[in-house]
Amino acid sequence: MRTGSCVAKLSGGDPSLLRRLNIAAVLRTLYDADEPTLTELVKWSEVSRATVEEIIADLEHQGLAEEVRLPPDAPRRVGRPAKRYRFRQDAGHVAGLDVGPHKVLCLVADLRGEIVASARADVGPHMSAAERLDVARDMVERATEGHDELRALGVGTTGVISAGKVVRSERLPDWQGLDLAAKLGAGRPYPVLAGNDTKLAALAEHWRGAARDVDDVVYLLVGRSISLGLLIGGKLHLGHNGGAGEIGVLRDLGWYTALDRMPAFGEDDPDAASDGEAAKRVFDAVRCGDPRAEAVVTAFVADLATGVAATVLTVDPQLVVIGGGLSQAGALLAEPLHAELNRLCLFPVQVEASVLGDESVALGAVRLALDRVQAELFDVAEAAGGQAPDRA
């Protein structure tokens, strides 16, 4: 709409570009407005009536727009009521894939981001890259079955991801150097965008979680591993090499010892337990007032806090979100961490546990895919280069 007209002003009058800009402006208005009339579309899109009429006809033909049919029992008004139009959010779909050491999860959403289907498989950390990719492709196939036209696929996985490649992976050594986007995109008609799991989870938190409407956020993914994602000015901060938030590699910080504390509380093989199971045992015991479990949590928080404090002192965020398996502990983890951060940092910072559960990475991947599709539909100017995954 307004953006449209601005860009039009900048287009230097290339007719085909101008045409695309007008389509984008009308489509954006249709998407944002609540079943507008033609007159409203003209007013809000700042495109001439004749052009809007043409474009709406095209969009209906493409299946992106439809006329709103009044229900038969709608009250009859005097005279012919103005036609109203709506954006067809089911005109296409996007998928978000979480490919982790322990699970593969695919969520499918319509063009408004409403989740319409999902498929999930448990996997093991020692599976080969080829096998893991097969499971991933299979989950996408199952989840998208019966949902027309997949327009983009977002993928979140562990490690440092840059331009769709796994530049570095500590948890899945077999993953290192893998061109994930290319592997999953081969022979597919839709673009595949890959990003780091923690960063995508942070994106999800900003979209639909604890960080909604908060611009500067430190997101902690705490499960079998501990990692960190930054939202700065409401945008993911990825860093020059896509490695922002990788503070955990500093051994002095104690994040490595932290990781052993929860599983150590139970006796079974840590690797056998899925993310958060070991922690669940600890926090269940805390709820029953088990002092041994309380000591584990205290030590865990102490290990965790220095690294988080270093990040909080560096970025000075408004909010720290705890996501991942341990988010289920809620206040039992958030409160002691909050106290420790206030002791170590200059300014008090909110600490909240995520409520998105273990779907946050896949949900962030949906958002990544949706950003690309919306950029193509609405932002002709920017869409030139599209939205690179490591620019998410």
Add this chain to the structure above:
Amino acid sequence: MRTGSCVAKLSGGDPSLLRRLNIAAVLRTLYDADEPTLTELVKWSEVSRATVEEIIADLEHQGLAEEVRLPPDAPRRVGRPAKRYRFRQDAGHVAGLDVGPHKVLCLVADLRGEIVASARADVGPHMSAAERLDVARDMVERATEGHDELRALGVGTTGVISAGKVVRSERLPDWQGLDLAAKLGAGRPYPVLAGNDTKLAALAEHWRGAARDVDDVVYLLVGRSISLGLLIGGKLHLGHNGGAGEIGVLRDLGWYTALDRMPAFGEDDPDAASDGEAAKRVFDAVRCGDPRAEAVVTAFVADLATGVAATVLTVDPQLVVIGGGLSQAGALLAEPLHAELNRLCLFPVQVEASVLGDESVALGAVRLALDRVQAELFDVAEAAGGQAPDRA
């Protein structure tokens, strides 16, 4: 110019706003272009010829624009040459003030940021806030003497600065809680914008120093104290409380011990030596191959590196700039720090010593003041609220 026309499109046709937008568009074009003709101004500003003629007349009247007079010995061309115009950068001035524990420095610049005057005084860390403020006012008076119309004053000082106030000051306890902007702005016709010294030095580095054209930068101010400023996406990152970069308060990082190493090398009273003097002795000795001095530098870099690595791993910048008194050590400090960071971090990061010397804070304060003035002149839309110092 183009921005102008966009904003105009968005102004919803408020005539006075539209008028201001056109003035801004013409002025911006005049500022950016090299002595444009009227025809060029019309073309580039996208404002009608009649309006441009009016506006230029107004601007000449205000002293912001002038016709370029050809030198008498200029080659005569056939026919009457088209008039050319230029922005009068001497139509006003801005000042940048560095109020530190050991010095007060004021730089004065014209509207293009060319430094035209300066005044400097050495002060002591134990001076009272009132005395320090008097010296500051005095330096502004001296530096601006004979330079008409001060349009904005930027001030950089130690501590956490938020909305013009010193929220927290470790080095100048007397400073804490001081409304610096109000104290220096009282009874003055120009706005006063205050910011943290390190953050302003980082801004200066991005404007005219080692960080030019680099968007993600970690700036280290290393002198009698160690502090840190972040540039993210080419903008200063200030943080929710204006406290971004304050990682140094984590005692475990060893920045406190680092600070004692340089002065300890000389025998005199650390406080007596101005920032960098103690370090100068050490690095002079290193140049002479003194193994004791080399050991001091090695230990200093080890102390420094963990905290810097934590920040580099969090932000993943392209460049680390060493500023402050120790920047004079150049490669003698940059190279060992570079080696240590590459050992601790995931990705290699450039490390460069600042070449702005000890004027960097004042220069950043000039940039802060200039941003405000340019926003008023060129960005009618944004200028509404002006550019808050803690949004710099």
